[in-house]
Amino acid sequence: MSIPLSLIDFATIFEGERPGDSFKRSVKTAQKAEELGFKRIWYAEHHNMEHISSAAPAVLISHIGAYTNTIRLGAGGVMLPNHSPYVIAEQFGTLAELYPDRIDLGLGRAPGTDMNTLRALRRDPQAAETFPQDVVELHSYLAGRSRLPGVNAIPGKGTNVPLYILGSSLFGAQLAAQLGLPYSFASHFAPMHLEHAVETYRKTYQPSEAHPEPYVIAAVNVTAADSRELAEEHFAKVARKRVRSMAARGRRVTEEQLDALMESPAGRQIVDMLRYTAIGTGAEVKEYLEGFTKTAQADELMISLQSPDTEATSRNMEILAEAWIS
Numbered sequence: 001m002s003i004p005l006s007l008i009d010f011a012t013i014f015e016g017e018r019p020g021d022s023f024k025r026s027v028k029t030a031q032k033a034e035e036l037g038f039k040r041i042w043y044a045e046h047h048n049m050e051h052i053s054s055a056a057p058a059v060l061i062s063h064i065g066a067y068t069n070t071i072r073l074g075a076g077g078v079m080l081p082n083h084s085p086y087v088i089a090e091q092f093g094t095l096a097e098l099y100p101d102r103i104d105l106g107l108g109r110a111p112g113t114d115m116n117t118l119r120a121l122r123r124d125p126q127a128a129e130t131f132p133q134d135v136v137e138l139h140s141y142l143a144g145r146s147r148l149p150g151v152n153a154i155p156g157k158g159t160n161v162p163l164y165i166l167g168s169s170l171f172g173a174q175l176a177a178q179l180g181l182p183y184s185f186a187s188h189f190a191p192m193h194l195e196h197a198v199e200t201y202r203k204t205y206q207p208s209e210a211h212p213e214p215y216v217i218a219a220v221n222v223t224a225a226d227s228r229e230l231a232e233e234h235f236a237k238v239a240r241k242r243v244r245s246m247a248a249r250g251r252r253v254t255e256e257q258l259d260a261l262m263e264s265p266a267g268r269q270i271v272d273m274l275r276y277t278a279i280g281t282g283a284e285v286k287e288y289l290e291g292f293t294k295t296a297q298a299d300e301l302m303i304s305l306q307s308p309d310t311e312a313t314s315r316n317m318e319i320l321a322e323a324w325i326s
Helices: 019-036 057-065 085-098 115-120 125-143 170-179 194-204 228-247 255-263 265-272 282-296 310-324
Strands: 005-009 040-043 072-079 103-108 163-167 183-185 216-224 277-280 300-305
Touching: 005 019, 005 310, 019 040, 019 057, 019 310, 040 057, 040 103, 057 072, 057 085, 072 085, 072 163, 085 103, 085 125, 125 163, 125 170, 163 170, 170 183, 170 194, 183 194, 194 216, 194 282, 216 228, 216 282, 216 310, 228 255, 228 265, 228 277, 255 265, 277 282, 282 300, 282 310, 300 310
Parallel strands: 005 040, 005 300, 040 072, 072 103, 103 163, 163 183, 183 216, 216 277, 216 300
Antiparallel strands: none
């Protein structure tokens, strides 16, 4: 039996679009994912990113929840050092009351942005140092066991919104194991430490009442199309857009200059961030994901659909679901 598939949606802004266009597509994506049998969709907190509009996951989740019925929705994740744990407990407590038994809360330690934008968020760059304590504090609010006398998260108290620790290094793996929480590894863009981190998490896991067994969600990219050639063409476009965005740093570059960037050490390093990517037809993608599941010792796969436009993304999801879920 295949393990569950879920999606991470960055609310991507394609060329010529506004963020509102990406939100409309995110609603349609969630509705289609629900129909096709995906388990959950997560939205990642990013700031000051030209092509990503999921800066406020709680707001986006609330909007999409109103247009769906059963699929789980969550943050993948909230970058907790950017926020007060109390405020996040209120936000996700509100979501849990609006959409009972459908809300997840993945928590990350990175800022999800650059240092200048971090200052604009008015957060102390050292806030990441208290991430473990902040996770415990947040959990206490959601469980109705506030550590501050007379201070409760309303909404939030007693909702027990499921928490997941996100990470791309040993730190998150060790913390998730220590707290007895599920662990989600960001191998869709940070492949280097996947196997070591998951192995560490499983070996050092300390069972909790809510989670007696370890649970691993591994993220992986998928570019599925009706032919291998078309899938490779789509992935090439995705890779070029990624290098243009990250290596050019907002500068206008010609196609010839982009070709040179693609072949540069920096360009190759950026493309290698997508090392774990299934490319091809449904059968080829399924075969790749079966191997990746074993590599990652995964209990669930979190899919990042890598396609160059709306139509290709929709077809990508259909082919994936036909190959894996049907």
